[in-house]
Amino acid sequence: MRFLAALVGLSASVQAQEHAFQSIFRPLATPARAEYELSLLVLSICAAIFAVVTGLIIYVIVRFRDRGPITHAEPPQVYGSNQVEIAWTIIPILIVFVLTLATARVTSTIQDREPTASSLQVNVIGHQWWWEFRYPDSKVVTANELHVPAGRMTFLNLQSADVVHSFWIPQMSGKTDVIPGRKNRMWIDPRETGVFLGNCAEYCGAQHAHMLIRLVVDTPEEFDKWTAAQRKNAQMTNSAGETAFLNGQCVDCHTVRGAPASGDAGPDLTHFMSRSTFGSGMLPITIENLKRWLKDPQAVKSGTKMIIDPLSDKDVDAMVEYLMTLK
């Protein structure tokens, strides 16, 4: 329905549905789907083994319990049986064989997939504690909210700026680690539009808990519109907030394209207001939250690498006003 609505141009008024609940059993992309189907096979084999063995244990403890002093003699002393031993060696070996073949097939289907000319490429860079997304073809740079078009293969080239992270959106795909000094890759081809939440899944220091991923799956048209908008530079406003921002410490770490601000340690803020959250998905963007953040980032997200000299209330207010113009 949302797809149809988007086609007739209603998308702007429709709030994209947020999929905060991420079950690995509700896959919405090919890798997650392949993992899900394999998991059903594994789960049913495991459930059968569990039922048989637990059934045996229950039978044995009921049937062979000591019923008291009537039978005082020791039971017959049995030392083993080679036939039985061979049987319960061979059956597990067969199960292992089946599972290995299934694993091999699905592992290479997912892992060895190569991009085609039509695949979208996104460079994903993990930072303590936020995500940077760079689109090499369109030169778009954004943070924490990854936009991809529905129905198309997107390859995520994973790199880390500091320590090991891991990229995980359960409904899209299992994890791939994001490791400094290495280039890892994963791919997704989301089938539904909406916002999908994920997390950094490898412990990466103090704020590992607040390294959330928001994946925004757009219709192809919406995605093109979004890309076009993101490619634009910011307009200079000559406001008090802009002056405070550009003359202060902010530009050491943040970029605003179109303005003399090109720091690269923190998120690109050129189109800050096109996102709905900040602090890597920690807080919704509101005036209130932004003021709290600028007054004392450490009080909001303790340990964050945004370590700043205190700002006056006047500067905070002006800067928030400026940030609100970065649409």
Added chain:
Amino acid sequence: MLRDCFSTVDHKKLGLMYVVMALFFFLLAGGLAAVMRMQLAYPDQHLVEAATFNRLFTVHGTTMVFFVGMPFVAALGNYLVPLMIGARDMAFPRLNAFGFWVTLFGGILLYLSFFTATGDAGRGAAPDAGWFAYAPLTERAFSPGTSTDYWILSIILGGIGSTVTAINLIATTLTMRTKGMTLARMPLFVWIMLVVSGQVLVALPPLSAAQIMLLLDRYLGAHFFDTSAGGDAVLWQHFFWLFGHPEVYILILPGFACVSEIIPVFSRKPIFGRAAMIGATISIGFISFGVWAHHMFAVGMPSRANIFFAASTLLVGVPTAIKIFNWIGTMWGGLIRFDTPMLFCIAFLVQFLIAGLTGVMMAVTPFDWQLTDSYFVVAHFHYVLFGGLLFTLFGAIYYWFPKATGRMLSERWGKLHFWLIVIGFHLTFDPQHIAGMFGMPRRIYTYPEGRGWETWNLISSIGVAFQGIATLVLVWNIVSSLREGRVAGRDPWDAWTLEWGVSSPPPIYNFESAIPVRSSRPLWDLKHPEDPDWKFE
């Protein structure tokens, strides 16, 4: 008494001191876990802050593996192996004492870090890089101060303790057996401890080497794991898990050893398929060194490597299945008595079965991509180490307490302890499987509302209360039984291995006269001259 503790080289005293050490650190690390569960009971809580939470799970994991699990393994080996093979003491009594003290100081050093180490937050910072401490988070750029050094040094000390204990156990087993106690007749317990000791000797060097390389990185400008200078983050993972996975078997196999003694006695039958059990133990010992990279399916190894490690990991299921079936085969046709040690073994069977099956799920690489580093893994390894190992250790405490102290633990308190800990264990860890499958990553200090994790976390936290009460019951049972427990006599369970042939507690020299050994159940032969085992050897 206290002076005796400091100077003793007696294997039984050292064994009991290891038990006390393990229980002490168990209470400490359990307390840390309780705080974590309080923090996670509800979303968006701020009972502890992020940095504190990270220290809690780092020290909890490190303690449970190195200063609870390993000392308990050492306790079992030290106390029981010489008695079971009819020896007077361990081969190297002084080395034995050294191993105990060096391990204890390792543990103390770890906890001293809470007061004296420096970290991000100044004085009083415990290690916070997680128990497997993935590089380069442990490099000085990300872990300034000394907290990581405390972690490194405490583990090196613990590793030295484990290594000398392993050497001692191997030497003792190979050279100190009493007349008639051939390798083939050794109790299964001793066989398993022998294999475990071999594993320790091979598994610990990669760990110690990695720790020393990390120290070189931190203080002498080496760049083994320093990715900003061309070091390799994944190298650390290979080193760590080349130790870390065998370590899981080093911890769980002694649990198997206990079960393999307790189940036969309480089923009134010899272990079913003894030779197959020994073979399965040895093959687990070998295979355990070829599976380490299943911890690393998500690091981007080539698909061929991922498939290889999936296959080798699944293969461990075969000897493990043989063991479970043989334990059931032992109970089959027996006259099963449900005393507390046996209750713990039966719960172990079911829980370890589940642990094994969730292990199979994670051995399947694509499934593991979803499960790894989620709460599913937390649930899985607590099923292995808590539902598996710890339950067998509780069983072992109830089984051998009378031998070590001369008094029985109360069955009434014991059964209460059993049921409380069963309920607490399942309430705490069963829901974590679900939270993990719903996308909850491990090691997060808090989580927002609306991700579908609230219910599971709340149940999980409630379970901890049951565990806490259960532990109080155990402590009370031990304390009160020491004073007024029923006098045990030499052989309260009507058992068959040599330790039950001497008084309880055993005299300092263990055996006044050698007990004849003509089979793997020497006391059975003495008690049943009309139907001795040796006729069937």
